[in-house]
Amino acid sequence: MVETLPLFPLNTLLVPEATLPLQIFEQRYLRLIKQCLRSQQGFGIVPIRDGGEVGAPAMIYQVGVLAHISDWNQGSNGLLHIKVVGSRKFRVLSTQVEDDQLMTAEVEYLPEEDPLDIPDQFSGLQQLLEELQEHPQVAALELPLAHTASELGWLLILLLPLTRSEQVDMLAQNDPIERLQHIAELVDRLSSDPE
Structure with missing residues (x-):
């Protein structure tokens, strides 16, 4: 099944079931987080292949993880602090960049892994x-x-x-x-x- 996801490219990796704290200050990501909180939807975290987290859209790897916001608060520094939890893995099929430089992608979810015991x-x-x-x-x-x-x-x-x-x-x-x-x-x- 193909789905459209907003993407948050990072210089770090998120894996399923792990949590990751993020500080949000760019307008495109503030809009993304507000939208996700309102709709209770997740967004994709993808690792950066080339480029930076701030400014122009980065070149990304084609595999990422769906992130759900588990906690958020306004920091004393005025930044939005959120904590996300990784869930499903996905492959990026194509990307688009919106007017405010927010990247969205058509993604296909990778098969869920069987919960096997550790040999x-x-x-x-x-x-x-x-x-x-x-x-x-x-x-x-x-x-x-x-x-x-x-x-x-x-x-x-x-x-x-x-x-x-x-x-x-x-x-x-x-x-x-x-x-x-x-x-x-x-x-x-x-x-x-x-x-």
Whole structure:
């Protein structure tokens, strides 16, 4: 099913079930947030391939995540502070830019991943995630716990030192076990590379 979504390009990645705090100050995004709050609809967060978050529309990757606003307030600095939660993954089919530079896209949702248990062979990755989540900067992100193979993979692609294109490629995968296998290979490579 194809749907039209307003897009919010970011220099960060949102994955399903994770939360992300945002500060909104540009008019195009204030309009977007007001519209989403009024209609109780979500918007798409897509990672930036080239360009910036502010000003002219950026070049984006073709995979993103539907975001729903879970909380919002007006900050003392006058900026709108929102917190979003990631839900469904989508592929961008085409984009348009509105008069105020807000980007919208025709998107197609990627298949939902089966909530598979984490296989025993990936218990090392589960332990790695738990160790990473104990770090104060990671703890501040308030990431959810990983109960399924999909959740473990999504959280690790956020936290491991991957390039943006590697993150997007792994996010786009629909087989959670295959994703964990790729992550395990990457961790092996990272741990065996001399400094």
